[in-house]
Amino acid sequence: DVKIKEKITTRQFQSVPVKGKDTRYRYRIVPQTIHIEIKGPMHILEKPDAAEHITVFIDLKGLEPGVYDRCAAITPPVKTTLVGVNPEKFTVTLE
Numbered sequence: 001d002v003k004i005k006e007k008i009t010t011r012q013f014q015s016v017p018v019k020g021k022d023t024r025y026r027y028r029i030v031p032q033t034i035h036i037e038i039k040g041p042m043h044i045l046e047k048p049d050a051a052e053h054i055t056v057f058i059d060l061k062g063l064e065p066g067v068y069d070r071c072a073a074i075t076p077p078v079k080t081t082l083v084g085v086n087p088e089k090f091t092v093t094l095e
Helices: none
Strands: 008-017 020-021 027-030 033-041 055-057 066-071 073-075 080-087 089-094
Touching: 020 027, 055 066
Parallel strands: 020 055
Antiparallel strands: 008 033, 027 089, 033 080, 055 073, 066 089
């Protein structure tokens, strides 16, 4: 028997844009990007388009105009795990 194990690696994605979701108001998010570290199979994380499979947003549903501190929802690529993020909180201004 020959056992083949998939090689696991960690990769950092710098300056991933953070977007707002589910609001009718104009919004501003500060900072506008997040740095993410993800662990998973090398064949997934080493692809040139791996960053396109990361979703980062802040849910603004139900919020009225004002200033809020919020965390981003992050969905990493399938078969990977989120290891770390920086920053963890964002200031959202709804107008």
